[in-house]
Amino acid sequence: MMLDIRDLHANAGNKAILKGLTLSIAPGQVHAIMGPNGSGKSTLSHVLAGKPGYEVTGGTVTWQGRDLLSMPAEERAAAGIFLAMQYPVEIPGVTTINFLRAAVNAQARLRGEKEPDAVTFLRRVKEEREKLNMSDEMVKRPVNVGFSGGEKKRNEVLQMAILKPALAILDETDSGLDIDALKVVAGGINALRAPDRSFLMITHYQRLLDYIAPDFVHVLAAGRIVTSGGPELARRLEAEGYDGIVKVA
Amino acid sequence: MADQATIDTVQSQAGERYKYGFVTDIESVKAPKGLNADIVRYISAKKNEPAWMLEWRLQSFERWLAMREPDWAKLNYPRIDYQDAYYYSEPKAKPKLESLDEVDPKLLETYKKLGIPLTEQKLLAGVAVDAVFDSVSVATTFKGKLAEAGVIFCPISEALQKHPDLVRKYLGTVVPNTDNFFATLNSAVFSDGSFVYVPPGVRCPMELSTYFRINEAQTGQFERTLIIADKGSYVSYLEGCTAPMRDENQLHAAVVELVALEDAEIKYSTVQNWYPGDENGKGGIFNFVTKRGDCRGARSRISWTQVETGSAITWKYPSCILRGDHSVGEFYSIAIANNFQQADTGTKMVHLGRNTSSRIISKGISAGRAQNTYRGLVSAHARAENARNYTQCDSLLIGNRCGAHTVPYVEARNPTVQFEHEATTSKISDDQLFYCLSRGIPAEEAVTLIVNGFCREVLQHLPMEFAVEAQKLIGVSLEGSVG
Ligand SMILES: Nc1ncnc2c1ncn2[C@@H]1O[C@H](COP(=O)(O)OP(=O)(O)O)[C@@H](O)[C@H]1O
Ligand SMILES: [Mg+2]
Numbered sequence: 001m002m003l004d005i006r007d008l009h010a011n012a013g014n015k016a017i018l019k020g021l022t023l024s025i026a027p028g029q030v031h032a033i034m035g036p037n038g039s040g041k042s043t044l045s046h047v048l049a050g051k052p053g054y055e056v057t058g059g060t061v062t063w064q065g066r067d068l069l070s071m072p073a074e075e076r077a078a079a080g081i082f083l084a085m086q087y088p089v090e091i092p093g094v095t096t097i098n099f100l101r102a103a104v105n106a107q108a109r110l111r112g113e114k115e116p117d118a119v120t121f122l123r124r125v126k127e128e129r130e131k132l133n134m135s136d137e138m139v140k141r142p143v144n145v146g147f148s149g150g151e152k153k154r155n156e157v158l159q160m161a162i163l164k165p166a167l168a169i170l171d172e173t174d175s176g177l178d179i180d181a182l183k184v185v186a187g188g189i190n191a192l193r194a195p196d197r198s199f200l201m202i203t204h205y206q207r208l209l210d211y212i213a214p215d216f217v218h219v220l221a222a223g224r225i226v227t228s229g230g231p232e233l234a235r236r237l238e239a240e241g242y243d244g245i246v247k248v249a
Numbered sequence: 250m251a252d253q254a255t256i257d258t259v260q261s262q263a264g265e266r267y268k269y270g271f272v273t274d275i276e277s278v279k280a281p282k283g284l285n286a287d288i289v290r291y292i293s294a295k296k297n298e299p300a301w302m303l304e305w306r307l308q309s310f311e312r313w314l315a316m317r318e319p320d321w322a323k324l325n326y327p328r329i330d331y332q333d334a335y336y337y338s339e340p341k342a343k344p345k346l347e348s349l350d351e352v353d354p355k356l357l358e359t360y361k362k363l364g365i366p367l368t369e370q371k372l373l374a375g376v377a378v379d380a381v382f383d384s385v386s387v388a389t390t391f392k393g394k395l396a397e398a399g400v401i402f403c404p405i406s407e408a409l410q411k412h413p414d415l416v417r418k419y420l421g422t423v424v425p426n427t428d429n430f431f432a433t434l435n436s437a438v439f440s441d442g443s444f445v446y447v448p449p450g451v452r453c454p455m456e457l458s459t460y461f462r463i464n465e466a467q468t469g470q471f472e473r474t475l476i477i478a479d480k481g482s483y484v485s486y487l488e489g490c491t492a493p494m495r496d497e498n499q500l501h502a503a504v505v506e507l508v509a510l511e512d513a514e515i516k517y518s519t520v521q522n523w524y525p526g527d528e529n530g531k532g533g534i535f536n537f538v539t540k541r542g543d544c545r546g547a548r549s550r551i552s553w554t555q556v557e558t559g560s561a562i563t564w565k566y567p568s569c570i571l572r573g574d575h576s577v578g579e580f581y582s583i584a585i586a587n588n589f590q591q592a593d594t595g596t597k598m599v600h601l602g603r604n605t606s607s608r609i610i611s612k613g614i615s616a617g618r619a620q621n622t623y624r625g626l627v628s629a630h631a632r633a634e635n636a637r638n639y640t641q642c643d644s645l646l647i648g649n650r651c652g653a654h655t656v657p658y659v660e661a662r663n664p665t666v667q668f669e670h671e672a673t674t675s676k677i678s679d680d681q682l683f684y685c686l687s688r689g690i691p692a693e694e695a696v697t698l699i700v701n702g703f704c705r706e707v708l709q710h711l712p713m714e715f716a717v718e719a720q721k722l723i724g725v726s727l728e729g730s731v732g
Binding site for chain 2: 053
C-alpha cells in the first residue's frame with residue numbers, strides 16, 4: 001500500500017471531527033470521497049497534508065512505509081503528497097511562477113536532488129499551463145490574487161502538474177467550475193494519471209466523476225467512512241441523496 | 250589596529266547570522282578619543298582642507314554644542330556619550346587612489362567578503378564604486394570612463410582638493426549646518442564620503458555606487474555625500490553599508506545632499522545592512538541619518554529607494570524639497586525590524602513649487618520584539634498650486650510581540666492641493682504559511698517569499714543587481730522570526 005490510514009481520530013478546536021477513519025490507497029488508484037457538508041472531508045485532507053491546528057487523538061497514517069503524522073508538512077510535500085485546496089490562498093506580490101519555482105527548488109533540496117535549471121523549469125510551466133488553457137499573463141500574476149473561483153482551481157491543478165506528486169488530494173477541485181472549466185480541469189487531472197500516482201478526490205457532487213472515473217467511491221459521514229463501492233455508488237448517491245445512504249449504512 | 254580584546258569579543262559571539270560581522274585586522278591611525286574643536290581641526294588638517302571648510306566645520310561644532318539631541322522619535326536607546334568615541338580613523342597603509350594594485354590586500358579581501366564589485370566582472374555590469382572604509386575613501390573605480398562623460402565621481406575629500414568651488418557652491422545648501430543635531434555634528438566632523446557632479450545634458454553612463462564599512466571599534470562614522478545633477482542630466486546612485494558585529498553600539502550619522510537642477514533626475518538607492526545587534530538586543534549600529542534632495546529646477550525629479558534591514562536604531566527621513574515647478578519627488582521604502590531593532594523612518598515631501606507631485610510607498614515589516622514606525626510629512630506651501638501627493642503605507646507584522654506605527658503629518662496651505670493617504674496593516678496568515686508548507690516550502694523561506702511579495706512594488710524600483718541582493722538580505726534579516 002502507498003497510503004494506509006487506520007482508525008484515524010482527529011480534533012479541530014477541541015471538537016472531534018474524524019472518528020475512526022480507515023482507508024488504504026494503492027499506487028495508481030483513484031479514490032473518491034463523497035459526503036455531506038461538514039462531514040470532515042477537508043479535515044481529512046488537512047490532517048494528511050500536515051496543516052497545523054489539528055490534533056490527532058488516535059490511529060495511524062503510513063505513507064510509503066513511513067509514519068506520515070510525524071513528518072512536517074513541507075517534508076510530506078517533498079515525499080510526494082500534494083493537496084489541491086478547497087479554498088486556495090492568495091499571496092500578494094508573489095507571482096505564481098516564482099511561487100512554483102520556490103516550491104520545485106525547495107522540494108528538490110529536501111529530497112537531496114539538484115534544482116532544475118531555469119530554462120527546463122520555464123519550459124515545463126509553459127507546457128502544463130497550455131494544457132490547462134492558462135495564459136502566460138496568468139502565471140505572472142500574484143498567486144490567486146483577484147482570480148475567480150475557477151481560475152484558482154485551475155491554478156491548483158497547474159501546481160500539481162508541475163510538482164508531480166505521488167498522491168494528489170483534490171479537495172472539491174470541481175466546485176465553482178462551470179462545465180467548460182470542469183472539462184479542462186478533469187482533462188488535466190486525467191493526463192496525470194499514472195501507474196505510480198494515486199488520487200484522493202474529495203467531492204460533493206457526482207459530476208466530476210463523469211469525467212474522472214474512480215476505482216473506488218467512499219461515503220464519509222460524521223467523521224467515518226460509512227460505505228464504500230465502485231463508481232455505481234456515486235450514481236446511487238446522486239439519485240438518492242446522502243440521507244438514504246448514510247442512514248442505511 | 251583593532252585590538253585583540255575586541256577581536257576576541259567579536260569572535261566569541263554567535264556570529265552565524267550576520268555574515269558581514271567580521272573585523273579586518275588592519276593598522277589604523279586614529280584621532281584621540283573624544284570631541285572638541287581640536288579634533289575638528291585635526292580632521293580638517295588630515296584632509297588638507299581649504300580654510301573655508303575648516304571654518305564651516307568649526308562653526309558647525311560651536312552650533313552643535315548648543316543643540317539638544319532630538320527625542321520625538323519612537324525610539325528607546327541609552328544616552329550616547331559623544332566623548333567616548335573616536336571621530337577619525339584611517340587605514341595606516343595609506344591607500345593610493347590611482348590603482349587597485351596598491352590598495353592593502355587585506356582591504357581588498359574585506360571587500361571580497363562583502364561582495365563589493367571592485368572587480369573586473371563588475372566592470373561589465375557597469376558599476377563604478379567608491380568604497381569608504383571607516384573614514385577614508387579607498388578606491389574609486391572606473392574614473393576614466395566617467396571622466397570621458399565629464400562626470401565627477403570621487404571622495405568628497407578629493408573633491409575639496411580638485412573641485413573646491415563646486416563643493417563650496419553646493420555643500421550645506423540642502424542640509425544646512427544648523428539643520429538638526431545629527432546633521433550639525435556631521436558637518437563638524439564628517440570624515441569622507443562621495444561627491445558626484447553630472448554636467449548639463451549628460452546621462453551618467455553607469456550606475457554609481459558607494460559601499461560604506463565601519464571596521465574600527467568605538468569609531469563613529471560620519472560620511473557626507475553630495476550629488477549635483479546639472480540641467481537635463483541623469484544619474485543613478487547606489488549605496489550599501491555593513492559593519493562588524495560588536496556588543497557595543499556604534500554611531501553612524503551621515504548626511505546626504507542631492508541637488509537636481511532644471512530637468513535633471515537623480516535616483517538614489519540604499520541597501521542599509523549595518524549590524525543590527527544580536528537576538529537579545531545587544532550591540533548594533535545607531536543610525537541617525539539626514540538625507541535630503543532639493544528639486545531646485547523646474548521639472549526636476551528625485552527618487553529615493555531604500556531597503557533598511559540593519560542597525561539597532563534607524564532614524565532616517567530621506568526627503569524632497571519640491572522647489573521647481575512641475576518637479577517630482579518619490580520615496581520607496583522597505584524597513585525591516587526584527588528582534589530588538591527599532592526603526593523610525595519615513596520621508597518629508599515639501600511642496601513649494603506649482604504643479605509639483607510626490608509619491609510615497611512605504612513597506613514596514615516588524616518581527617520579534619521590534620518596533621517599526623513610519624513617520625512622514627507632506628506639506629504644501631501657499632504657492633504650491635495643484636500639488637499632488639499619493640502616500641501608501643503598508644505594515645506587515647510577523648508574530649505578536651512586535652509593533653507597527655504610522656504617523657503621517659499633512660499640511661496644505663493651498664486649496665488646490667490634492668493629497669491622498671492609504672494605510673494598511675496585515676499579518677502573515679497561518680493559511681498563507683500553510684499554503685507554502687504544503688508545496689514543500691519551509692517556514693522561514695515561506696516568510697521570506699511572502700515578505701518579498703509584500704515589498705514587490707518597492708523592490709521593482711531598485712536597479713536589477715541590487716534588487717537581487719536586497720531580496721536575499723530580506724531573508725537573512727528575518728531569520729528566526731518564525732518558530
Ligand atoms: N478549527 C475548527 N474548530 C472547530 N470546528 C471545526 C474547525 N475546523 C472545522 N471544524 C468543523 O468540523 C466539521 C468538518 O469540517 P470540514 O472538514 O471542513 O467538513 P467538509 O469539508 O466535509 O465540509 C465542521 O462541522 C466544521 O465546522
Ligand atoms: Mg470541505
